Amino acid sequence: MDWQAWHDAYDRPGSTLARRLQVVQERIREALDGCPPGPLKVISLCAGEGRDLLPVLAGHPRRDDVRARLVELDPRNTATAANVISAGGLHQVEVVTGDASRTDHYEGMTPADLVLACGIFGNITGEDIERTVAHCAMLAATGATVIWTRHRSAPDLVPRICAWFEERGFDRQWVSEPGAGYGVGVHRFTGRPYPLVPGRRMFTFVGYDELGSGPRA
Template identity: 45%
Template sequence: MVQIDWYAWHRLYDRPKSKRAARLSQMQDLILRALDEQQGTPVNVLSVCAGQARELLGAVERFSRPQDVHAHLIELDPRNMEYAERALRDAGIGGVRTTVGDAGLRSHYEGIAPLDVLLLCGVFGNLTPQDIERTIALARAIVRPGGIVIWTRHRNEPDCVPQIESWFASHGFTGIHSGDRADPVAIAAHRLTGDGVPLPAEERVFTFIVGVAA
């Protein structure tokens, strides 16, 4: 299994001309658009495998109503969680709930619905195809009708992005942003236009294995 220091991994975001920093900016723009369209209060956001929540942080810092955003972060590395919680609170966010643990477990999602925005950034590239579909099924159970899922996935061969889009469609979602098809990483958004469903019965929804789908 690949071993990565996920706290140190985030330092590449601090290099303004890096590809990772450019992708981060794209994700932040998409999240900001999702926040801007939310009229209700509070705006409930969940970030899965949140890391340092750089994606959400950059959007909240430009959002006109940061105090209306209530975020739940699920992250395994306590150092990243400490960074994320402190940074979001400094940005004036309305509330932060944190769960330090394995985001692949169903129990972490009990009582979390309904979400306005669900972030699955940097997740699908580290799941098997079967676990990706199970995670999309989970999304349907925790996102409110009309809510938005924002996700990323590399386009390395075999390119799984078209299949992911198909799975979202089969679980009641409609694509609202697909990005540039020539980009090596898909940054996409889907809206739940179908009805909600109960949480899946199985406790293990997915297993995060670095590079398993590469």
């Protein structure tokens, strides 16, 4: 899979990814609106070109309060994100080119006030989804928002993903309707975060083609 070319679907009006992106951005905006005053930390796993977060942050009143880290493996995507950051004057946002599944990349940024796990759950096994959800209790601060995505193609794991979050101290805030054509979920962490343990792998990126689940959404 060419993960840079994959972003082209965002630019096709009406595409599933374009519609999903709009929803994710709306939920990010709402999460930032609801954060208490003061400095904020945001982390984005498998951030791609940063299209989920960067356009929202550029025009948000809290932009100067936010310190963010985007972690993405494809250097072409991180180069694009870095250009957007520079052009937008988002000097408190950093981009890391690396394996987003490794907990090491989030040292110094946890517990975060907003965690983005978009474009991941459709590309990893169910076991790894549950493992990643469990690690969100290390990544997220008490009261933090986690925004995640997963396609609704068979097997539709969205209900199970919600249960995995809720079994671990996350309250469901919002989940897209099954007929929307994509899955977006928002959970708020009400528990106490665990200390981040470096050196752990949260998931192994398999790819939706190998999982036989159709285009990730």
